[in-house]
Amino acid sequence: MIDEIAEESGFSGVVRIDQAGEVFAKAYGLANRTYGIPNTVDTRFGIASGSKGFTALAVLSLVREGALALDTTARSLLGDDLPLIADDVTVEHLLTHTSGIGDYLDEESDLDVTDYVVGAVHELTTTEAFLPLLGGHPTKFPAGSRFGYCNGGFVVLALLAERASGVGYHELVRERVLRPAGMARTDFLRADELPADAAVGYLPLDGIDRSNIFHLPVLATGDGGIHTTAADMAVFWRALYAGDIVGSVADVLRPRIDVPAESKRYGLGFWLDEHTDAAMLIGGDAGVSFKSRHDPQTDTTWTVLSNTSPGAWPIARQLASI
Known part of the structure; x- marks a missing residue:
């Protein structure tokens, strides 16, 4: 089935399914089209917003230690920075996408990631460097x-x-x-010095598939872009549910808000299935598409990574329907 969809859609990437101790893993397409380097099951891919879950877990580890709290206001640490963020916006609002703050990359608008270019991407190497991009966006709705x-x-x-x-x-x-978590092959990679085992992201521009190097920050930060492998994602879900990262996942994966437009719910940094206990991380951007899902009831994990903007979705939709 996966081979057939991959052939029909021209899929470039990796698919992995872990179920009941059995593993299916297969790579398709090219990691680097210039040099004809094929993807392998160990190729590292950017996962765009998929790494929001990692940001959430890092924040929640600080909450567990008492350095932050879910009701800590953003203003208490921002000081005079980003004055348009309302005084009552809390860490929990930010984790659940209910803060209402204006967004520098607004996906509620008619955004085409192929057309969107983030300013001087080569300067975006630290979180503080994003401050000019984050400022000047009015509140969209009350926190x-x-x-x-x-x-x-x-x-x-x-x-x-x-x-x-x-x-x-x-x-x-x-x-x-x-x-x-034991994710030995996951890290923040600079887009302008990708190692040989990382896939270059591609998107169509003027009828030609080109690298996404001018479309994404040169180094990922809190909203996404870390590079990982299909095997490391399987390791991640096992570690998360085993309590190796932030202890019990019950609070992390407790549904906080319904998102009917996506037929999903949302916890603290994680998408949740509308009807089951399955949790998901999802990411899409210029030259990147990714979805990873774990169902604790069936102990099934599947991950689809692609180095093209639409690549992961046909296979992910089929896997989600099984």
Whole structure:
């Protein structure tokens, strides 16, 4: 089935399914089209917003230690920065996309990621460097009143985590999420110096597939873009549910708000199935598409990673329907 969909859609990426101790893993397409380098099951892919879950877990580890609280206001750590963020916006609002703050990358608008270019991407190497992008966006709705997917909110979370802990965001995620989970091949990779085992992202521009290097920040921050492998995602879900990252996942994955437009619910940094206990991480951007889902009832995990904008979705839709 997967082979057939991959052939029909021109899929470039990796699919992995873990179920009842059995593993299916297969790679398709090219990691680098210029040099004809094929994807392998060990290729590292950017996962765009899929890494919002990692940001959430780093923040929640600080909550568990008392350095932050879910009711900590953003303003208490922002000081005079980002004055348009309302005084009552809390860490929990940001984690659940209910903050109402204006977004530098607003997915509620008619956004085409192929057309969107983020300013001077080569300068976006730290969380603080995003401040000029985050500022100047008026509040969209009162905090807590509804769901409104917000990329900027997770950059703000990364900023709050840095200021509360005194540790840079990238190292926070490495120390508090990646290492405890045993994700040895997941990391923040610079787009302008990708290693040989990382896939280049591609998107169609003027009828030609080109690299996404001018479309994404050169180094990912809180709202997404870490690179990982299909095997590391399987490791991640096992570690999360085993309590190796932030202890019990009950509060992390408790539904906080319904999102009927997506036929899903949302917890703290994680998408949740509308009717079951399954949890998901999902990411899509220029030259990137990703979905990973774990169902604790059937102990089934599947992950689809692609280095094209639409690549993951046909296979992910089929897997979700099984």
